[in-house]
Amino acid sequence: MASAVTTGFSRTAQRGKLSSMFIHPSKSKHITQDPTPLENFKTHCESCTRINANDELTSFYYMLQRQPPPPISSFNQLLAAVAKTKNYQDVIFMYQRMVEVDISPNIITLNVLLNSYCSLKRVALGFSVLGGIFKSGYSPDIFSFTSLINGLFIEDKISDAVGLFNKIIQMGFQPSIRTWGTLIKGLCKSGNAVVALRLHEEAGNKNGRSYLRFKPNLICYSTLIHGLCKEGFIDKGKQLFLEMKVSGIKPNLIAYGGLIHGLCEVGNWEEARQFFIEMVDQGIRPNTIVFNVLMHALCKDGKTNEASGLLNLMILRGEEPDSFTYSILMNGLCLENRIDDARELFDFMGAKGHKRNVVYYNRLINGYCKCHKLEEAMILFKQMIHEDYKPTIITFNTMLIGLFQVGKVEVARGLFAKMKVYEVTPDSTTYNILLDGFFKNNCLAEAIDLFYTLERCGFVLDIETYSCVLDGLCKAGKLDFATELFERLSCKGLVPTAVTYNIMIHGICKTGKMEEAYNMFLEMEKKGCAPDLVTFDTLMKGFCNCNDSPKMVGLLHKMAERNILPDASIVSLIIDILSKDTNCSEYLSEIPKFSTKG
DNA sequence: CTAGGGTTAG
Numbered sequence: 001m002a003s004a005v006t007t008g009f010s011r012t013a014q015r016g017k018l019s020s021m022f023i024h025p026s027k028s029k030h031i032t033q034d035p036t037p038l039e040n041f042k043t044h045c046e047s048c049t050r051i052n053a054n055d056e057l058t059s060f061y062y063m064l065q066r067q068p069p070p071p072i073s074s075f076n077q078l079l080a081a082v083a084k085t086k087n088y089q090d091v092i093f094m095y096q097r098m099v100e101v102d103i104s105p106n107i108i109t110l111n112v113l114l115n116s117y118c119s120l121k122r123v124a125l126g127f128s129v130l131g132g133i134f135k136s137g138y139s140p141d142i143f144s145f146t147s148l149i150n151g152l153f154i155e156d157k158i159s160d161a162v163g164l165f166n167k168i169i170q171m172g173f174q175p176s177i178r179t180w181g182t183l184i185k186g187l188c189k190s191g192n193a194v195v196a197l198r199l200h201e202e203a204g205n206k207n208g209r210s211y212l213r214f215k216p217n218l219i220c221y222s223t224l225i226h227g228l229c230k231e232g233f234i235d236k237g238k239q240l241f242l243e244m245k246v247s248g249i250k251p252n253l254i255a256y257g258g259l260i261h262g263l264c265e266v267g268n269w270e271e272a273r274q275f276f277i278e279m280v281d282q283g284i285r286p287n288t289i290v291f292n293v294l295m296h297a298l299c300k301d302g303k304t305n306e307a308s309g310l311l312n313l314m315i316l317r318g319e320e321p322d323s324f325t326y327s328i329l330m331n332g333l334c335l336e337n338r339i340d341d342a343r344e345l346f347d348f349m350g351a352k353g354h355k356r357n358v359v360y361y362n363r364l365i366n367g368y369c370k371c372h373k374l375e376e377a378m379i380l381f382k383q384m385i386h387e388d389y390k391p392t393i394i395t396f397n398t399m400l401i402g403l404f405q406v407g408k409v410e411v412a413r414g415l416f417a418k419m420k421v422y423e424v425t426p427d428s429t430t431y432n433i434l435l436d437g438f439f440k441n442n443c444l445a446e447a448i449d450l451f452y453t454l455e456r457c458g459f460v461l462d463i464e465t466y467s468c469v470l471d472g473l474c475k476a477g478k479l480d481f482a483t484e485l486f487e488r489l490s491c492k493g494l495v496p497t498a499v500t501y502n503i504m505i506h507g508i509c510k511t512g513k514m515e516e517a518y519n520m521f522l523e524m525e526k527k528g529c530a531p532d533l534v535t536f537d538t539l540m541k542g543f544c545n546c547n548d549s550p551k552m553v554g555l556l557h558k559m560a561e562r563n564i565l566p567d568a569s570i571v572s573l574i575i576d577i578l579s580k581d582t583n584c585s586e587y588l589s590e591i592p593k594f595s596t597k598g
Numbered sequence: 599c600t601a602g603g604g605t606t607a608g
Contacts, residue, residue: 108599181602358606395607
């Protein structure tokens with residue numbers, strides 16, 4: 001049975017000739033084809049945009065040719081200087097030239113090289129440098145390991161990074177404050193601020209991590225505070241803020257900024273204001289970024305007028321608004337559907353000679369798309385190209401969403417084809433938009449064709465993409481296809497989310513097979529995926545359609561267990577069923593009590 | 599030689 005379904009799919013996929021249009025060539029052209037060192041050097045110099053780059057490379061080249069060669073420490077100094085400017089590519093280039101003329105690196109040279117690879121998201125090459133360190137008879141030190149831990153974090157290999165940290169401790173290495181800072185930063189950046197906090201607490205505990213010979217410093221604290229607040233643990237952030245004050249560390253702009261940011265996100269404007277005042281009292285001057293954060297939070301909360309009040313304050317205090325400031329404000333206006341005001345700001349900036357950038361165009365295009373003024377959006381799109389701004393992936397994704405929303409499928413196809421022309425590579429969001437757009441605009445075959453083409457090309461599809469396809473299939477009445485695809489998810493290593501389950505449950509409910517729908521719900525619970533309000537809403541409607549009051553009451557109990565409050569539509573369904581059911585009083589007594597406070 | 603903050607679609 002399964003094979004029949006599969007065949008149905010591939011036939012559709014083979015029929016279309018869209019594949020070549022949709023799949024862009026991979027970016028393999030970046031790999032160079034072994035030019036000679038001198039050629040390499042020349043093109044490298046030409047492509048350098050940094051002011052000092054040529055100076056550095058010229059003196060480097062001079063050093064390379066000297067006989068006898070200068071000491072390795074001189075090379076290290078130069079490499080370190082280049083690394084400091086974050087031009088890691090240059091460091092690697094210079095290192096390779098050194099090797100060519102038989103200059104032996106020492107541990108510092110190798111560490112700089114290792115760190116450059118790690119910073120360029122090439123931690124694997126970092127590890128090969130580690131091998132090279134051993135081979136040259138050196139021993140890796142805490143610098144090498146700190147860089148590797150950082151590299152693992154940069155590549156999102158969180159557990160490997162933590163594992164390496166633990167391993168070097170086991171091996172008897174003494175971590176430096178920077179190693180610790182790298183660990184804290186990595187955890188906070190990857191959304192594991194709570195883990196970072198636990199480590200921090202253990203470190204403070206005398207019986208805990210006794211190998212730490214240092215106290216957390218300003219950087220550790222501000223990173224942690226920022227990370228915790230970003231994830232909504234404001235109280236923990238405030239606690240740490242106090243703790244750092246107690247241990248004699250004066251909070252800086254970043255610590256205050258993190259706290260204010262977190263408070264704004266949860267809408268606690270009053271406390272945010274207090275900290276803002278405290279910060280100013282402490283002689284810390286809020287910079288443009290802090291103002292931007294505040295304005296962004298205000299705009300997101302629909303308080304655009306207050307945000308523009310802050311803009312005035314900012315200018316009054318002598319802080320120069322930057323490109324972010326205006327784009328945040330523009331977005332706020334768009335969110336309030338004040339597209340004309342946003343346009344006015346946009347034109348005003350142009351008139352004032354304030355440098356526009358792509359983001360402004362993206363924001364405004366988004367604004368026009370949101371209120372379905374696609375012609376305006378398109379005019380702006382053409383204008384930005386005319387003014388030599390390169391459209392980005394955001395520009396295209398925004399336009400595509402807008403076009404599909406108003407049913408302009410043909411224009412969307414054309415725009416997608418244009419991405420190639422502008423050398424913008426579609427990302428997974430682009431494909432989700434296309435799939436969703438084709439499904440919603442009744443281009444079922446095209447959607448399935450695209451989906452199969454993507455799968456065949458080995459494009460890494462995430463659970464969002466599959467959910468989108470499942471939704472499209474279910475809504476088109478192809479529940480069989482959807483079920484087959486759903487069952488294939490686990491062998492692709494994908495875990496269905498609540499959204500995925502909701503889509504499937506909805507699809508099954510539509511066919512009236514409530515037992516199957518309920519089984520899907522049970523599977524969801526069993527797999528540890530928490531059902532949400534949508535899940536219950538969907539099931540309630542299904543059971544209501546077949547007048548299954550006991551099951552509805554059962555669901556209400558499940559909701560009570562999970563502290564999910566029924567919304568208006570569920571309540572009306574309950575009333576509906578009670579009025580139909582002659583045994584209503586019996587069920588009435590069984591309905592759980594929901595506390596009104598979450 | 600190795601650690602700290604903000605914006606854009608769904």
